[in-house]
Amino acid sequence: MTLSPVDIFGSRILLAGPGGQVAAPIVEALAGQCELTAVARFSDEKQRQQLEAMGVNTVKGDLADHRSLQACPSDVDYVINLAVVKSGDFDYDLRANAEGIGNLMAHCRSAKAVLHFSSTAVYEYAGQQPREESAPLGDNHRAMFPTYSLSKIAAESVCRFAARQYGIPTTIARLSVPYGNNGGWPFFHLLMMKEGMEIDVHPEAPNFYNLLHSSDYIEKLPYLLAAASTEVCTVNFGGSEAVSIEQWCEYLGELCGLQPRFRDNPQAFGSLQIDTEKMHALIGPTKKDWRQGLREMVEQLAPELLLA
Missing domain, CATH: 3.40.50.720 (NAD(P)-binding Rossmann-like Domain)
Incomplete structure (x- = not known):
């Protein structure tokens, strides 16, 4: 409870x-x-x-x-x-x-x-x-x-x-x-994808966050x-559902017709998924689905990138 x-x-x-x-x-x-x-x-x-x-x-x-x-x-x-x-x-x-x-x-x-x-x-x-x-x-x-x-x-x-x-x-x-309608790490990744830049990821993939x-x-x-x-x-x-950098970049790519380019880098931030058991017991689960949240972010900050 x-x-x-x-x-x-x-x-x-x-x-x-x-x-x-x-x-x-x-x-x-x-x-x-x-x-x-x-x-x-x-x-x-x-x-x-x-x-x-x-x-x-x-x-x-x-x-x-x-x-x-x-x-x-x-x-x-x-x-x-x-x-x-x-x-x-x-x-x-x-x-x-x-x-x-x-x-x-x-x-x-x-x-x-x-x-x-x-x-x-x-x-x-x-x-x-x-x-x-x-x-x-x-x-x-x-x-x-x-x-x-x-x-x-x-x-x-x-x-x-x-x-x-x-x-x-x-x-x-x-x-x-x-993250949200005013940006965050996924939005920086989207901007990198738009410019054709490589996104550094830790080689021990997938790299999960919340x-x-x-x-x-x-x-x-x-x-x-x-x-x-x-x-x-x-x-x-954090969010109740863990999602990897690779997953959210692929999804942003689907929304905008872009292809993420990943580069293995041992110095990149590695996976930092959290255990949510204590959080859920104290304050309950989060509500926003990450896909919906990312779509809303793009609609707000870069609507011109969205595919019709």
């Missing part, structure tokens, strides 16, 4: 990292339901103005600097952390990603729940074996993002410390491959908040 979702209507939410591809649909959905404050460095002032036009309160702050968070409200109901830094500078990325969630939680100690988005990139490569939450961790994404996996692992540790130290109910959601549509991760947010505990609930978060 799945959890009952929290009622976020009218609640006060502090969201860190509103500018990313994953965050954009969440911000749009929450803006009309609650009192939403977004904190980010806001190097692009236009983005900040767009958020405020949606009714979102904004604070210019850097999670790596706890002093810059003083302008954030501290008496919020919920904290959602989607912020991520991938500069390649280990010192700064660890401060922003790992110390950053600690700074955020220390500032919002009275929150009813914190939802920290991590990544399945924390898992050690293990071929096609679905990763349970207890699976070994490793430096998975080093070849492309040197600091990413390590800073995500460090952030989880700081998040657990803060939850127990301050008594804040917390959920860590390890995100698989998010595509997670934006409509599903928005719908599951209140359930993830409901799962929060001071002992910290760590859960995989």
Whole structure:
């Protein structure tokens, strides 16, 4: 039996990292339901103005600097952390990603729940074996993002410390491959196919992931908040059905009359399928079929590529 979702209507939410591809649909959905404050460095002032036009309160702050968070409200109901830094500078990325969630939680100690988005990139490569939450961790994404996996692992540790130290109910959601009508990894593959570029894949094929549509991760947010505990609930978060890079590229090719060209590369990200048993028990299965989701994505972003 799945959890009952929290009622976020009218609640006060502090969201860190509103500018990313994953965050954009969440911000749009929450803006009309609650009192939403977004904190980010806001190097692009236009983005900040767009958020405020949606009714979102904004604070210019850097999670790596706890002093810059003083302008954030501290008496919020919920904290959602989607912020991520991938500069390649280990010192700064660890401060922003790992110390950053600690700074955020220390500032919002009275929150009813914190939802920290991590990544399945924390898992050690293990071929096609679905990763349970207890699976070994490793430096998975080093070849492309040197600091990413390590800073995500460090952030989880700081998040657990803060939850127990301050008594804040917390959920860590390890995100698989998010996508939607604003893009994602499959859309990059489509653009590569359009240009006739080769798509690097790990030679131990097929390379499985769990595509997670934006409509599903928005719908599951209140359930993830409901799962929060001071002992910290760590859960995989992806689509209920595993699908390989090869499969989704072939399907995109069918939709658009394109032929994917794959190139074996041992340095490419290998299969990262998740075990969904705990996720299903807590928050239930996802609803969007990956084929339908990919078609809707192409209809929205590149309708000219679709075959008649």
